[in-house]
Amino acid sequence: MTPEKKNQRRLRNLALLSLLLLLVGGTFAFQAFNQRAINDRIRENIPGGRVHDYYNRDTENKDVFVENYGNVPLMARIRLSEFMEKRSVGDTDFTPIVNGTIRDQVDTWTVMRPSENNLNTRVDDSAAFNTYSNLTFGWSRSGQDAPWFMPTFNRDNQDLMTASAGHARDWVTSTATDGVTDGATHPGDGTDAYWSSGDSFDNSGPVWPGEEVSHDAAQNLQQDRAPMTISQWAALPNNLKVGNFWVIDHQTGWAYWANQLQAGETTSYLLDAAQMTAAADNIPGEYYYGIHVDGQLISPDRINDFLAADPNYTHHDDLSDFLTAVQTGSIDNNWGNPGSDDNVQPNQINFSIMAPGTIFTMAGEQYRYLENQGGGNHLIILNEILSASFNSQNDRNNQWYSQLSLDVQAMVRPVSDSFTTGETGLGSVIIDAGFLPTNLYAFPEVMADESQVDSSGTPRAFSLSLADVARLSGSDRAFPSNLERLAIGENGWWLRTPSTNIHAWNIFPDSGGLSEGGARDNMWGARGTRPALIVHQ
Numbered sequence: 001m002t003p004e005k006k007n008q009r010r011l012r013n014l015a016l017l018s019l020l021l022l023l024v025g026g027t028f029a030f031q032a033f034n035q036r037a038i039n040d041r042i043r044e045n046i047p048g049g050r051v052h053d054y055y056n057r058d059t060e061n062k063d064v065f066v067e068n069y070g071n072v073p074l075m076a077r078i079r080l081s082e083f084m085e086k087r088s089v090g091d092t093d094f095t096p097i098v099n100g101t102i103r104d105q106v107d108t109w110t111v112m113r114p115s116e117n118n119l120n121t122r123v124d125d126s127a128a129f130n131t132y133s134n135l136t137f138g139w140s141r142s143g144q145d146a147p148w149f150m151p152t153f154n155r156d157n158q159d160l161m162t163a164s165a166g167h168a169r170d171w172v173t174s175t176a177t178d179g180v181t182d183g184a185t186h187p188g189d190g191t192d193a194y195w196s197s198g199d200s201f202d203n204s205g206p207v208w209p210g211e212e213v214s215h216d217a218a219q220n221l222q223q224d225r226a227p228m229t230i231s232q233w234a235a236l237p238n239n240l241k242v243g244n245f246w247v248i249d250h251q252t253g254w255a256y257w258a259n260q261l262q263a264g265e266t267t268s269y270l271l272d273a274a275q276m277t278a279a280a281d282n283i284p285g286e287y288y289y290g291i292h293v294d295g296q297l298i299s300p301d302r303i304n305d306f307l308a309a310d311p312n313y314t315h316h317d318d319l320s321d322f323l324t325a326v327q328t329g330s331i332d333n334n335w336g337n338p339g340s341d342d343n344v345q346p347n348q349i350n351f352s353i354m355a356p357g358t359i360f361t362m363a364g365e366q367y368r369y370l371e372n373q374g375g376g377n378h379l380i381i382l383n384e385i386l387s388a389s390f391n392s393q394n395d396r397n398n399q400w401y402s403q404l405s406l407d408v409q410a411m412v413r414p415v416s417d418s419f420t421t422g423e424t425g426l427g428s429v430i431i432d433a434g435f436l437p438t439n440l441y442a443f444p445e446v447m448a449d450e451s452q453v454d455s456s457g458t459p460r461a462f463s464l465s466l467a468d469v470a471r472l473s474g475s476d477r478a479f480p481s482n483l484e485r486l487a488i489g490e491n492g493w494w495l496r497t498p499s500t501n502i503h504a505w506n507i508f509p510d511s512g513g514l515s516e517g518g519a520r521d522n523m524w525g526a527r528g529t530r531p532a533l534i535v536h537q
């Protein structure tokens with residue numbers, strides 16, 4: 001660009017800038033009509049899942065898992081049934097080890113049902129197999145990542161065929177139960193770790209049912225924890241109840257994946273091996289043993305399909321809660337309980353699964369759940385204040401307690417008739433940003449005053465101590481912040497801990513901070529007593 005043209009451009013830019021400054025400085029009317037854009041797509045949601053069964057009778061490897069090859073999430077369950085019959089040398093007929101079961105009629109086979117607390121011990125009719133067969137649930141190898149598999153070539157979601165490899169036989173292609181007939185529908189010999197990273201298979205031909213394409217080996221999900229019964233699942237902390245692992249309803253035998261199986265994911269192994277015992281090997285004659293794998297897949301909006309009545313067994317009471325947790329992807333703080341504003345009776349609340357800070361309404365009063373104290377004892381506090389000074393709070397707490405529902409009073413545990421509170425002295429306790437005392441240890445008597453059951457005392461309402469509030473404040477606790485300590489209406493409340501002979505500790509209104517300067521005889525409208533209870537369930 002010549003110097004002359006450069007100067008002309010600079011002058012033009014200066015002129016535009018001057019015009020812009022004039023417009024900004026003066027009256028400026030503006031319109032912008034029809035700024036429009038389109039973002040669109042056509043997407044077909046295609047559910048698709050396949051049960052994989054890799055089995056090798058020579059090595060006794062047996063891998064059972066579920067693949068989601070579609071583009072929407074699925075929920076999965078699998079049920080195993082077993083059959084075994086023996087024939088002694090010289091006998092003509094086989095005798096089943098469970099009466100009424102018939103080799104050629106798979107529907108008569110015995111559903112594998114474990115004991116409530118041990119997957120490795122079968123119960124009821126299923127117990128007959130404990131002597132002859134050991135099942136290995138889950139997949140765990142020290143220091144190893146999850147195993148590899150070959151994705152299914154059969155992506156017809158209306159086809160009920162399984163991906164059966166090795167000596168496994170798909171039921172659609174072969175209903176033979178002679179122990180030798182072939183019915184595989186998937187590549188591989190069924191041995192452990194047949195597939196590994198970098199493997200591929202070209203299904204041109206096709207060699208196996210499905211698309212004539214080449215697939216690379218993929219990896220199963222790593223199990224978060226070993227398979228367990230639904231009773232063991234119920235005992236897990238709420239934050240661990242949804243994840244990548246199998247849960248078996250020991251009452252029906254159905255094993256459920258404890259998570260939504262996302263598009264492209266494949267579960268960890270439900271079963272890793274089925275090994276015959278020495279007792280089977282020592283049978284004088286011959287025997288037949290088989291496992292039938294029944295897999296069912298649903299979209300997450302159809303959990304009622306899994307809750308439908310079973311003609312032979314009763315679902316576990318926790319199954320509905322389990323399926324809801326998987327459907328929603330998590331368990332919230334009030335999971336399994338009524339909403340915070342639902343006025344219910346004590347027998348409609350399950351305190352054992354409440355998280356600290358949960359708000360609930362019981363027999364006409366709203367409370368905040370504070371902590372599980374063990375032994376079926378739970379600390380709760382009224383979610384509003386009652387008008388009282390520090391000096392009159394005990395009388396007001398007693399008055400309030402006397403008017404409670406008899407059903408609530410029946411749950412209340414005794415506490416000490418008089419607390420040894422100690423005293424701190426004004427300005428002696430260091431409070432971290434108004435939230436937590438940092439040197440409460442310097443006052444042993446104050447620090448030791450924690451609310452707990454005292455069988456020598458009386459069932460009653462009481463005020464929390466400074467030590468209680470310190471213990472209950474913090475992340476994942478009843479009072480995770482200053483504001484969470486406030487009662488309804490951002491009101492403050494008295495603690496039972498004095499600071500001097502004329503002052504006492506309290507939760508300061510509006511801010512929720514700890515204050516030690518409240519005069520004991522003051523009757524502030526924004527500060528009162530907030531009675532607490534220890535209830536037993």
